[in-house]
Amino acid sequence: MAEKEKFTLVLFSGDLDKALAAFILATTAASMGMQVTMFFTFWGLNVIKRNQGKIKSQGIMRKMLNVLNRGGAKRLKLSKFNMLGMGTWMMKKMMKQSNYPSIDEFIDMAREMGITMVPCSTSCGILGLPDDAFTDGVMSQAGAAFFLAQAKESKVTLFI
Amino acid sequence: MKANQTLDCFGLMCPMPIIKTAQALKKMKPGEVLEINATDKGIKHDMPAWCKTTGNECLAIEDRGDEIKVYVKKLQD
Numbered sequence: 001m002a003e004k005e006k007f008t009l010v011l012f013s014g015d016l017d018k019a020l021a022a023f024i025l026a027t028t029a030a031s032m033g034m035q036v037t038m039f040f041t042f043w044g045l046n047v048i049k050r051n052q053g054k055i056k057s058q059g060i061m062r063k064m065l066n067v068l069n070r071g072g073a074k075r076l077k078l079s080k081f082n083m084l085g086m087g088t089w090m091m092k093k094m095m096k097q098s099n100y101p102s103i104d105e106f107i108d109m110a111r112e113m114g115i116t117m118v119p120c121s122t123s124c125g126i127l128g129l130p131d132d133a134f135t136d137g138v139m140s141q142a143g144a145a146f147f148l149a150q151a152k153e154s155k156v157t158l159f160i
Numbered sequence: 161m162k163a164n165q166t167l168d169c170f171g172l173m174c175p176m177p178i179i180k181t182a183q184a185l186k187k188m189k190p191g192e193v194l195e196i197n198a199t200d201k202g203i204k205h206d207m208p209a210w211c212k213t214t215g216n217e218c219l220a221i222e223d224r225g226d227e228i229k230v231y232v233k234k235l236q237d
Contacts (some may be wrong), residue, residue: 032182099173100176
């Protein structure tokens with residue numbers, strides 16, 4: 001068979017709704033036989049942070065940031081109508097009622113489908129995120145050149 | 161229409177019926193037919209598009225109102 005077509009996307013946002021859009025397209029592309037790379041940068045890193053345990057970082061500002069901005073797929077909020085968490089709670093409830101997968105389940109699916117999930121090294125450096133801040137199956141950190149090299153060979157690219 | 165296997169996608173929304181179809185077809189042999197029972201209206205456009213991209217054949221789509229039946233024939237591994 002010919003070489004697989006590629007689909008590369010950047011997830012910049014750490015919002016629940018935007019992460020959902022990214023994972024829907026990524027898993028569908030993988031099911032269509034495409035080779036998928038998801039590049040997580042800045043607030044998007046919150047999506048792939050592990051849910052459990054403390055995230056250890058250096059320096060008072062980074063420590064504070066990683067408490068206030070803990071992240072983890074189960075802690076994501078809606079970009080609109082969060083209403084102190086009420087709106088997000090309701091949205092998750094509606095998704096569950098509709099039998100729709102959560103972001104955590106989408107991450108599991110992505111892992112099983114062989115989707116490459118990459119944290120941006122610069123964001124990790126600035127925000128103080130070590131490699132063990134992320135959930136299982138996430139690749140080691142990479143930079144802009146890695147993304148562009150992938151994007152250049154891709155038929156479809158997105159920035160979310 | 162005769163199918164070798166049936167896939168229950170009742171109540172599932174995009175992209176779950178497509179992803180489940182992909183997983184099910186992976187385990188089937190070329191030439192076999194999969195029947196998908198779904199409620200997501202998008203499947204009428206999604207399945208032909210998915211089949212076209214993956215090189216499989218979407219044999220028929222029967223919209224029965226409260227249920228949409230789709231038949232997909234696996235053409236290649």
